[in-house]
Amino acid sequence: MTLEPVLTAEEMRAAEQRAITAGTSEWELLQSAGKGCAAEITAFANGKRVTVLCGPGNNGGDGYVIAEALRKKGVSVRVVALTEAETPTAAKARDCYNSDVESAHSDVEGDILVDCLFGTGLSRPLDPDAHHLLMRNAALHQTVVAVDLPSGVVSNTGEILNGELPKYDYTFALGSWKNAHFLMPSSALLGKRIRVGLGLEFGDVSGHLFGKPAPTPPDFNAHKYSRGMVAIVGGEMHGAAILASEAAMRAGAGYVKLAGDTEHPAVPADLVVDPGPLEEVLGDKRLDAVLIGPGLGRNDTAKAKLEAVFVSGKPAVFDADALHLITPAMFETSERRCHVLTPHEGELAVLCEAFGIDRNTKLEKARKLAETTGCVVAAKGADTIVAAPSAPIRFFKPASSWLSAAGTGDVLAGVVVSRMAAGEPPLEAASQAVWLHGEAARQLGPAFTAGELARQMRHALATCL
Numbered sequence: 001m002t003l004e005p006v007l008t009a010e011e012m013r014a015a016e017q018r019a020i021t022a023g024t025s026e027w028e029l030l031q032s033a034g035k036g037c038a039a040e041i042t043a044f045a046n047g048k049r050v051t052v053l054c055g056p057g058n059n060g061g062d063g064y065v066i067a068e069a070l071r072k073k074g075v076s077v078r079v080v081a082l083t084e085a086e087t088p089t090a091a092k093a094r095d096c097y098n099s100d101v102e103s104a105h106s107d108v109e110g111d112i113l114v115d116c117l118f119g120t121g122l123s124r125p126l127d128p129d130a131h132h133l134l135m136r137n138a139a140l141h142q143t144v145v146a147v148d149l150p151s152g153v154v155s156n157t158g159e160i161l162n163g164e165l166p167k168y169d170y171t172f173a174l175g176s177w178k179n180a181h182f183l184m185p186s187s188a189l190l191g192k193r194i195r196v197g198l199g200l201e202f203g204d205v206s207g208h209l210f211g212k213p214a215p216t217p218p219d220f221n222a223h224k225y226s227r228g229m230v231a232i233v234g235g236e237m238h239g240a241a242i243l244a245s246e247a248a249m250r251a252g253a254g255y256v257k258l259a260g261d262t263e264h265p266a267v268p269a270d271l272v273v274d275p276g277p278l279e280e281v282l283g284d285k286r287l288d289a290v291l292i293g294p295g296l297g298r299n300d301t302a303k304a305k306l307e308a309v310f311v312s313g314k315p316a317v318f319d320a321d322a323l324h325l326i327t328p329a330m331f332e333t334s335e336r337r338c339h340v341l342t343p344h345e346g347e348l349a350v351l352c353e354a355f356g357i358d359r360n361t362k363l364e365k366a367r368k369l370a371e372t373t374g375c376v377v378a379a380k381g382a383d384t385i386v387a388a389p390s391a392p393i394r395f396f397k398p399a400s401s402w403l404s405a406a407g408t409g410d411v412l413a414g415v416v417v418s419r420m421a422a423g424e425p426p427l428e429a430a431s432q433a434v435w436l437h438g439e440a441a442r443q444l445g446p447a448f449t450a451g452e453l454a455r456q457m458r459h460a461l462a463t464c465l
């Protein structure tokens with residue numbers, strides 16, 4: 001499994017400062033950044049006219065270096081400066097650009113627009129003139145490139161301060177990924193994300209991009225129980241628990257049991273249905289992990305089932321309806337285990353209300369909920385993140401928007417519980433599940449159903465073995 005650092009602006013500045021203290025100058029870093037971006041742009045700039053918009057800080061400095069590197073390679077370049085270069089390094093880069101710099105009054109027609117107005121230093125919305133400059137010129141170019149970040153995006157949160165920004169074709173993350181590269185709403189703007197390395201050391205960081213996991217196949221002498229046994233608690237709507245079971249059967253566990261009196265025609269022959277008392281199912285010593293929530297309902301029976309799961313002390317995944325029924329008291333009366341919560345945006349809001357969490361962003365809500373409950377929190381959506389107590393946040397490359405189909409969340413929950421039963425700690429189980437879910441969706445292409453997604457899971461798993 002690969003974990004690439006994802007940094008806040010403060011962590012990025014600290015890493016740059018450490019490099020500077022160790023003897024690499026800011027000028028050298030700017031040169032690496034600008035030349036790295038220019039090399040990427042050259043790959044698609046053949047015969048094209050490039051316009052570089054430069055701001056006052058070091059993001060603008062990158063722009064002058066990019067422009068000079070492209071100019072030297074014979075690319076047709078024009079540079080438009082919003083204002084004078086304000087940092088010494090950006091001013092030096094401006095002086096080293098051996099051609100004219102145009103004022104921000106001129107609109108420039110061209111093929112590729114390179115946005116170097118603001119990066120991690122953005123501290124307020126773009127002034128109207130800067131915003132108009134960006135929007136007007138983006139409309140006059142076919143391809144739009146963001147250097148480090150689209151100007152107007154807040155690096156730590158992904159917030160867009162100016163309401164409207166262009167859609168970018170490429171975003172070059174300088175040195176390291178930043179939170180905004182994976183958080184909504186900015187994530188939807190970025191186009192292809194490319195990291196341009198600067199040779200910096202990062203040490204402990206607050207976030208990681210979770211790459212392809214490395215699950216292990218069953219042991220040579222594995223049997224169904226040693227591979228992991230899952231119980232999925234059924235409820236009022238049978239389809240959701242069946243979908244979760246279908247996914248769990250294909251994500252590593254050796255034995256998946258649906259606990260309930262389900263006689264639904266969609267129950268496959270290879271799924272064990274146990275209509276016996278839930279306490280007995282949960283009391284099975286061989287049982288490794290439980291999922292409750294998909295199709296559960298929210299009545300008294302559902303609540304009693306949820307309490308039984310807490311009382312059993314088994315590691316559990318709580319999804320869907322279970323997230324509406326969970327109370328802080330349930331955690332207090334049961335053995336403290338590291339469970340997994342899989343809320344979408346609405347369920348995350350409900351949980352924050354239930355646990356008295358008052359935070360503004362998805363990132364902060366998920367982090368605080370993980371700390372408060374001791375659970376791993378997979379906060380779903382177009383920018384799924386996984387938070388765990390005292391651990392860096394896990395980010396993911398964006399998954400297919402075709403996942404926005406009913407039942408795909410049930411599938412995810414089934415994969416999480418399956419990976420837990422297969423022996424993965426909760427943080428790994430949740431992260432692997434999010435990755436596998438995204439990979440299965442990628443393989444399926446457009447307009448798949450949740451059932452097809454569940455059945456694709458073994459092919460997603462196969463890519464990791």
Ligand SMILES: NC(=O)C1=CN([C@@H]2O[C@H](COP(=O)(O)OP(=O)(O)OC[C@H]3O[C@@H](n4cnc5c(N)ncnc54)[C@H](O)[C@@H]3O)[C@@H](O)[C@H]2O)[C@@H](O)CC1
Binds near residue numbers: 117122
């Ligand atoms: N510091 C370094 O060593 C390196 C920095 N790099 C580049 O430098 C960027 C960060 O540079 P800076 O810290 O100079 O910041 P920016 O270039 O992002 O912003 C410049 C300055 O503009 C002002 N400002 C912020 N928002 C504004 C607004 N809406 N309107 C007008 N002025 C505003 C602030 O004072 C800010 O410091 C990174 O994103 C990256 O592109 C890279 O070249 C790598 C090396």
Ligand SMILES: Nc1ncnc2c1ncn2[C@@H]1O[C@H](COP(=O)(O)OP(=O)(O)O)[C@@H](O)[C@H]1O
Binds near residue numbers: 437
């Ligand atoms: N636009 C999107 N891009 C990427 N993933 C998405 C998008 N919309 C939804 N998803 C994913 O699809 C799943 C939907 O889960 P959920 O909202 O619980 O749906 P349901 O309850 O219908 O199963 C989540 O894993 C979520 O991250």
Ligand SMILES: [K+]
Binds near residue numbers: 059115118119147150
């Ligand atoms: K920028």
